[in-house]
């Protein structure tokens with residue numbers, strides 16, 4: 001379970017997260033929607049400790065992410081994160097890229113890491129690309145490799161930060177299909193997304209952010225069909 005309680009986060013004078021609270025249970029898929037600069041990406045960075053917070057708390061399976069004594073590297077192995085773009089190592093094959101962290105961080109043997117890497121590359125539909133170099137992959141395939149790379153750490157949680165935003169429209173579908181599959185398999189996921197139809201389809205709950213505040217959270221039916229806050233309705237009217 002991910003428990004976010006009364007989190008405040010600023011960059012200098014700029015308040016980016018303003019008293020945000022959100023609990024994500026095991027197996028839940030929560031999408032975060034909102035306009036540019038509303039704090040969505042920053043929240044994901046705070047969840048896996050890539051950004052500090054000023055106050056409040058974030059716990060992952062009961063462990064305080066931002067506490068002094070926390071082994072953040074160990075905790076991060078539970079939390080996969082995929083960004084808009086990931087620059088793979090160009091001199092390593094797809095399989096080598098995907099198995100690098102299991103080998104270096106989890107200290108898996110080459111055979112073990114290769115087995116996990118193969119499994120996850122097959123999982124995302126790249127089972128035939130193990131030995132090619134990343135430059136030979138399309139943008140959609142590169143994003144699926146990034147997902148396989150995160151999955152190869154066998155995380156309990158997956159955070160997705162606008163993973164399709166940099167893709168040509170015709171490549172978006174294949175990446176969403178991979179995420180749809182993970183959601184069906186019961187992966188606990190937090191997605192920051194501009195793909196409203198996808199958020200509506202896969203999410204258990206959708207949270208609307210504006211100016212660092214979580215204005216509203218509810219089922220997709222509530223948020224998209226009957227938003228309670230005028231800010232949510234205005235935002236949806238501007239993007240749908």
Ligand SMILES: Nc1ncnc2c1ncn2[C@@H]1O[C@H](COP(=O)(O)OP(=O)(O)OP(=O)(O)O)[C@@H](O)[C@H]1O
Nearest residue numbers: 011014016034035036037038039040041042043192
């Ligand atoms: N490292 C940083 N230093 C200073 N300001 C930052 C930093 N990262 C983000 N910000 C600012 O914090 C605010 C929130 O940014 P964030 O990326 O979380 O928004 P977002 O909702 O994900 O937006 P988008 O949809 O455009 O990605 C923005 O005003 C942004 O300029």
